[in-house]
Amino acid sequence: MSEERILLSHGAGGRKSSELTRRIFLKYFKDPALLRLDDMALLDMPAGRLSISTDTYTVDPIFFPGGDIGSLAVHGTVNDVAMAGADPIAMSVGFIVEEGLPMSQLERIASSMARAAREAGVRIVTADTKVVTKGAADRIFINTTGFGLVPEGIHISGHLAREGDAVLLSGTVGDHGIAIASAREGIAFRTTVTSDSAPLNGLVRQLVDALGGDVHVLRDPTRGGLATVLVEIASQSGVGIRIRESDIPVRDAVKGACELLGYDPLYLANEGKLVAMVAQGASERALEIMRSHRYGSEAAIIGETVRDNPGKVVLKTAMGGRRLVDKLSGEMLPRIC
Amino acid sequence: MSEERILLSHGAGGRKSSELTRRIFLKYFKDPALLRLDDMALLDMPAGRLSISTDTYTVDPIFFPGGDIGSLAVHGTVNDVAMAGADPIAMSVGFIVEEGLPMSQLERIASSMARAAREAGVRIVTADTKVVTKGAADRIFINTTGFGLVPEGIHISGHLAREGDAVLLSGTVGDHGIAIASAREGIAFRTTVTSDSAPLNGLVRQLVDALGGDVHVLRDPTRGGLATVLVEIASQSGVGIRIRESDIPVRDAVKGACELLGYDPLYLANEGKLVAMVAQGASERALEIMRSHRYGSEAAIIGETVRDNPGKVVLKTAMGGRRLVDKLSGEMLPRIC
Numbered sequence: 001m002s003e004e005r006i007l008l009s010h011g012a013g014g015r016k017s018s019e020l021t022r023r024i025f026l027k028y029f030k031d032p033a034l035l036r037l038d039d040m041a042l043l044d045m046p047a048g049r050l051s052i053s054t055d056t057y058t059v060d061p062i063f064f065p066g067g068d069i070g071s072l073a074v075h076g077t078v079n080d081v082a083m084a085g086a087d088p089i090a091m092s093v094g095f096i097v098e099e100g101l102p103m104s105q106l107e108r109i110a111s112s113m114a115r116a117a118r119e120a121g122v123r124i125v126t127a128d129t130k131v132v133t134k135g136a137a138d139r140i141f142i143n144t145t146g147f148g149l150v151p152e153g154i155h156i157s158g159h160l161a162r163e164g165d166a167v168l169l170s171g172t173v174g175d176h177g178i179a180i181a182s183a184r185e186g187i188a189f190r191t192t193v194t195s196d197s198a199p200l201n202g203l204v205r206q207l208v209d210a211l212g213g214d215v216h217v218l219r220d221p222t223r224g225g226l227a228t229v230l231v232e233i234a235s236q237s238g239v240g241i242r243i244r245e246s247d248i249p250v251r252d253a254v255k256g257a258c259e260l261l262g263y264d265p266l267y268l269a270n271e272g273k274l275v276a277m278v279a280q281g282a283s284e285r286a287l288e289i290m291r292s293h294r295y296g297s298e299a300a301i302i303g304e305t306v307r308d309n310p311g312k313v314v315l316k317t318a319m320g321g322r323r324l325v326d327k328l329s330g331e332m333l334p335r336i337c
Numbered sequence: 338m339s340e341e342r343i344l345l346s347h348g349a350g351g352r353k354s355s356e357l358t359r360r361i362f363l364k365y366f367k368d369p370a371l372l373r374l375d376d377m378a379l380l381d382m383p384a385g386r387l388s389i390s391t392d393t394y395t396v397d398p399i400f401f402p403g404g405d406i407g408s409l410a411v412h413g414t415v416n417d418v419a420m421a422g423a424d425p426i427a428m429s430v431g432f433i434v435e436e437g438l439p440m441s442q443l444e445r446i447a448s449s450m451a452r453a454a455r456e457a458g459v460r461i462v463t464a465d466t467k468v469v470t471k472g473a474a475d476r477i478f479i480n481t482t483g484f485g486l487v488p489e490g491i492h493i494s495g496h497l498a499r500e501g502d503a504v505l506l507s508g509t510v511g512d513h514g515i516a517i518a519s520a521r522e523g524i525a526f527r528t529t530v531t532s533d534s535a536p537l538n539g540l541v542r543q544l545v546d547a548l549g550g551d552v553h554v555l556r557d558p559t560r561g562g563l564a565t566v567l568v569e570i571a572s573q574s575g576v577g578i579r580i581r582e583s584d585i586p587v588r589d590a591v592k593g594a595c596e597l598l599g600y601d602p603l604y605l606a607n608e609g610k611l612v613a614m615v616a617q618g619a620s621e622r623a624l625e626i627m628r629s630h631r632y633g634s635e636a637a638i639i640g641e642t643v644r645d646n647p648g649k650v651v652l653k654t655a656m657g658g659r660r661l662v663d664k665l666s667g668e669m670l671p672r673i674c
Contacts, residue, residue, distance in 0.1 A: 014664045042386050048382060050382045052377060053463060095393070131671075143391070143482070147389070232374070236375075335473070
């Protein structure tokens, strides 16, 4: 029997679309808002500050060590919503599927999204599927847009780093980037590195509940990596940032792969890490909270914000030198997320 | 001088990404939430029922008579949010751009989105851009996810049609479908039909404010057309729907094109029309409100809901016969929206 594949009619809005909705999406995304089958979802919300984030995922390959495009699309958006200190509540999902994608792959991705959403405690409340002719897209792209509420009195933003803050990193950098590069190179190049793709809203909740206003900045270093994100924060907040290379956790396998492939781990994408800038007095407590969390066990204090060089990031190298860190220039690995 | 084009590095999250954000997106999308340049937008919201809708736009061609993929992406999502009786407030935008797209085309699309959002009174609060290698996507795809608030006491859904409701249509059907078909066929086939793409939230507001609980169902007949949407509502609400072919407004040019191309206007996509089911006693008032609105001047009462044939739609043909209307089966025009 030949494998069942996605047809153009699955995206036409007619009978086949309803069939696909029932067979795949309602099976895994069981939310009552979605089950109404209206073109919109309705959600009762209390008054408050809504944190909203959108991201489109075009990662290649769509299945990789440590995850797939579905779990990545859930984690990535949950994390962006959470970086304002918010509790992610719900998300929408928009699929673009290339005609001919095996139905089993779409099902595997939907099931993975549902699992990731369950772990993060976020509802998938509405979805849309477009199917494009063969060759007009590469297998599948997914947009997720998430919503959450920021607790009262919490103000966390890339603009709010203050001189003297401690800079913390929740774990090793470069895992996602190397996992994708490794999967893409196929047999010619293999590592044991898996993507760090993970939901960070639980860790954020613990940090913010314990430290409140002492948490100034949270940011997940995805595309562009740790270096780019630090430069952005330095520029947004008008502070200098000093980091110590020797304190930045990097797995040996990632270091090895970087040497082989000519990558710098500071610019590689991460999908389950966060950078936090907290008041100096709260830094040990923040580190302790991170280290006792499943997704922060290798956390470290990697530097501090300073008055010198506002808008710039200075790295103290392992050899003792100092160099200015810039944003990623050019393209390191296309379709990393 | 060669034309400037989108590069992979414009989507890498580094320096070129920042440049693109400043040059195109901040130029047109000037919202203060977006100008913060965090990975999420923050919005103060009162308590209430949130209407959330997501849609991805893959329309081909990306510029067509009466609009482009940008204005369509704004109108489509504004309309879906509004069909719950909600006031659309804000939306997110997710771009997937193929490497090599002329920068001028992206700029034209962003400018068109900003104009459409301004007319609809909706804020573009956060955006994301991914660039994929040449051949991995066809020029540009856009996801928009919108949300709005449903006024207290308003309950409008495909489930809420009641026996005896009047069925209204806000104008002619098939214009968008024929405009796209015509643009795609190029010189071999031309009509004067332009897309009806338009924001319907103003019209919805007037209807709901005037008629309140007498408005039971609102739905925009996009993919799958009027026929598919009516069958969906009949099935969701468990009522029969009777419509009269002779009362359904169709432009002569659309009729002519349908004959030529073998399309049925009842299955063609619309992007600026709505179907309303209202209590019988409110139908004349609803018609009057529609007709006095810019986007409802050709509105008509096209039928009613009945006890017979629950879940089914019966069409009284122009010749006086009766036939059962089914959902679109198969694919009529791929990438219509």
